[in-house]
Amino acid sequence: MVSDLRWYLRLGAVVAVFAPGGIVSAQSPSPSSLPALQQSVAQRTSEWNTLATNLELRIARLLPCDPQARAAIDEVSRASEARSVALTSYWTVASLQSKTQVEAIRGLLSQEEERVGDWVVDASQAQTDVAFPMALKTSLASSVSQMPALANPQKDLDAIAEQYRSLQKQAQDRAAAHGRLIDDLRELLNTTQAQQAAIDERVRTVSIEGQRWSAYYAARQARAQSECFLVNPAAAAAQSAVPRPAPPAVPRSAPQGKKQ
Amino acid sequence: MKTLAAASMFIVAAFAQAPPDASEAQQEAHRHWRETDPNLERDATSAGATLGARADKVAAEAAKYSGLRKDYLESRAADARRGAALLEPVNVSAEALPNLDRFLSSQDTILKSTIDTISRDPDRAIQQLRASLERERAAIAAIGTTLKDSQKSQEAAVQSSRTAEEARTKTFEEYQKLAAGLQESAQLADKSGDAWAAYYRSLSDAARGATAPVTSSGPALPSVGREPAAAEPVKSAASNAVAAPAARPVPPVPLVRYVGEWIYPTVGAHYYGMQPESADLVVREENGQASGTLTARFKLPAGSTDNAVVRFDFAGAFGGTRTQKFAVTAAGRTTGSLELIPGPAFNLLEVNFNTADKPGMIRKGNFLLIKK
Numbered sequence: 001m002v003s004d005l006r007w008y009l010r011l012g013a014v015v016a017v018f019a020p021g022g023i024v025s026a027q028s029p030s031p032s033s034l035p036a037l038q039q040s041v042a043q044r045t046s047e048w049n050t051l052a053t054n055l056e057l058r059i060a061r062l063l064p065c066d067p068q069a070r071a072a073i074d075e076v077s078r079a080s081e082a083r084s085v086a087l088t089s090y091w092t093v094a095s096l097q098s099k100t101q102v103e104a105i106r107g108l109l110s111q112e113e114e115r116v117g118d119w120v121v122d123a124s125q126a127q128t129d130v131a132f133p134m135a136l137k138t139s140l141a142s143s144v145s146q147m148p149a150l151a152n153p154q155k156d157l158d159a160i161a162e163q164y165r166s167l168q169k170q171a172q173d174r175a176a177a178h179g180r181l182i183d184d185l186r187e188l189l190n191t192t193q194a195q196q197a198a199i200d201e202r203v204r205t206v207s208i209e210g211q212r213w214s215a216y217y218a219a220r221q222a223r224a225q226s227e228c229f230l231v232n233p234a235a236a237a238a239q240s241a242v243p244r245p246a247p248p249a250v251p252r253s254a255p256q257g258k259k260q
Numbered sequence: 261m262k263t264l265a266a267a268s269m270f271i272v273a274a275f276a277q278a279p280p281d282a283s284e285a286q287q288e289a290h291r292h293w294r295e296t297d298p299n300l301e302r303d304a305t306s307a308g309a310t311l312g313a314r315a316d317k318v319a320a321e322a323a324k325y326s327g328l329r330k331d332y333l334e335s336r337a338a339d340a341r342r343g344a345a346l347l348e349p350v351n352v353s354a355e356a357l358p359n360l361d362r363f364l365s366s367q368d369t370i371l372k373s374t375i376d377t378i379s380r381d382p383d384r385a386i387q388q389l390r391a392s393l394e395r396e397r398a399a400i401a402a403i404g405t406t407l408k409d410s411q412k413s414q415e416a417a418v419q420s421s422r423t424a425e426e427a428r429t430k431t432f433e434e435y436q437k438l439a440a441g442l443q444e445s446a447q448l449a450d451k452s453g454d455a456w457a458a459y460y461r462s463l464s465d466a467a468r469g470a471t472a473p474v475t476s477s478g479p480a481l482p483s484v485g486r487e488p489a490a491a492e493p494v495k496s497a498a499s500n501a502v503a504a505p506a507a508r509p510v511p512p513v514p515l516v517r518y519v520g521e522w523i524y525p526t527v528g529a530h531y532y533g534m535q536p537e538s539a540d541l542v543v544r545e546e547n548g549q550a551s552g553t554l555t556a557r558f559k560l561p562a563g564s565t566d567n568a569v570v571r572f573d574f575a576g577a578f579g580g581t582r583t584q585k586f587a588v589t590a591a592g593r594t595t596g597s598l599e600l601i602p603g604p605a606f607n608l609l610e611v612n613f614n615t616a617d618k619p620g621m622i623r624k625g626n627f628l629l630i631k632k
Contacts (some may be wrong), residue, residue, distance in 0.1 A: 038355060048358065053360070101350055126288065143302070143305045160452055160456060163452045169448065173441065180434060191420070191423050194420045195420040195424040212402050213403060223395075226385075229388065235387075
């Protein structure tokens with residue numbers, strides 16, 4: 001339970017630290033951008049992999065009560081936590097960005113659905129536009145016989161009507177394209193919501209995986225304590241009473257001359 | 261929460277769009293245009309010179325509608341571009357998974373073997389160790405299950421991200437197409453605005469032609485609102501060049517109908533007398549005083565040895581009449597007069613000059629210019 005609580009507190013901290021970064025990262029590359037966070041995950045995973053793979057080999061060369069054994073387990077445990085934090089950061093930022101996208105798409109869809117009527121009005125206006133020069137042409141038609149010079153403006157009206165027919169065609173195409181856009185937005189909303197759910201699930205499994213590894217290293221530390229107790233109960237009691245020594249920052253070679 | 265609020269505000273701001281009554285405004289402008297002078301075309305044969313002013317009014321309404329239509333289409337294009345910009349990719353990729361399967365498997369084997377070895381030892385400390393080993397083994401088993409779930413969830417997230425990205429790209433392209441189409445329509449609406457202006461000019465020209473044909477065949481140029489003052493002698497025109505009086509007369513039409521840069525059109529040109537090849541007129545105004553330069557080249561009759569180019573400056577005060585008359589000057593002395601008469605449309609200006617220049621120069625010219 002305590003372990004779980006620690007995990008949730010850590011997750012909360014990660015969310016608080018990276019939430020603004022999620023928005024910022026949408027505008028410019030930053031340390032909390034997804035690519036940067038992914039690089040951090042790769043680095044932490046590699047560091048932890050190396051330490052975890054060599055742990056038993058390092059401990060095997062130490063006496064059961066050697067404080068370096070506990071420090072080595074602590075070091076790997078911390079590397080595991082660092083990797084989990086990096087993973088949680090990455091997926092939390094992805095989740096925030098995805099949420100922002102879901103909201104944006106929802107807003108766009110709502111806006112476009114409201115505009116369906118506008119495109120109908122637009123197409124109707126385009127139709128009116130075509131009809132008007134034709135009506136004027138009809139008005140002029142009877143006068144052309146009296147005044148041949150009116151043939152010129154009549155030709156102008158033909159050209160205008162032709163332009164408006166193009167505009168009308170564009171308006172009709174637009175109305176159809178808008179229908180497709182709404183369908184696309186609906187599909188995009190569905191897929192983005194599915195992505196959001198998958199990312200949230202990933203955040204949850206990353207959290208659980210972190211907890212499991214923490215529990216494993218706690219159990220491994222407990223086993224080391226039991227082994228020490230078998231060999232030297234007094235030393236084991238003393239070890240459990242004092243704070244654990246800080247491990248070295250980088251993996252070091254096993255001390256010479258100390259064999260189990 | 262702050263982040264979500266900020267993101268929501270960002271989204272709301274991004275959805276800012278054209279006023280919802282834009283369509284109504286267009287319809288209203290179109291109605292107004294139709295109703296401004298519904299008999300204009302019908303009266304084309306009878307209205308004569310007065311049709312120009314009527315056509316100007318209707319042309320202004322047509323321009324207003326075309327402008328609104330263009331603005332509306334452009335604002336919708338901008339909305340579509342904003343919509344596209346809101347669709348940002350959220351590309352998640354598979355992260356490196358721990359390569360610890362063999363480690364976990366071997367640890368499990370070792371733990372199991374050790375537990376089996378010490379399981380029957382009654383020593384309390386040994387049993388405590390056994391319990392520790394059991395707990396460690398259980399932790400390893402839990403990790404094994406979790407790693408499988410973790411891998412599945414990772415694959416699902418990556419796959420769903422790929423699917424969402426495909427849908428995003430499709431929608432993004434649809435928005436861009438819509439924006440491009442709207443922009444194209446806006447440009448065409450703008451062109452149709454110009455076409456309407458040309459139509460009303462053409463209509464007005466045709467109507468004036470009914471009473472006073474204005475063609476290259478040589479009859480007198482139209483004189484819409486033209487005053488008889490055109491016949492004033494050169495001397496009288498020169499007196500117009502003095503400083504404006506305290507109560508400055510104001511022309512009955514806006515100064516913009518005279519001021520600016522004007523050129524002789526290559527198509528649909530109108531002139532009387534000598535036919536110009538080209539003409540450039542610049543008219544400036546400062547404190548009611550006009551000044552400017554006319555440069556023109558004329559087509560000379562066969563065998564003529566005259567200078568085909570006319571270039572002179574002119575200046576004077578704007579008067580209170582539609583026809584403005586200014587003194588033409590050359591080498592600091594008044595040599596003639598120039599009249600500027602607003603044409604049948606807002607962008608047309610009639611020029612009529614008369615100079616007493618030396619022999620071998622063109623002394624008279626009358627033609628219609630279009631605003632540059």
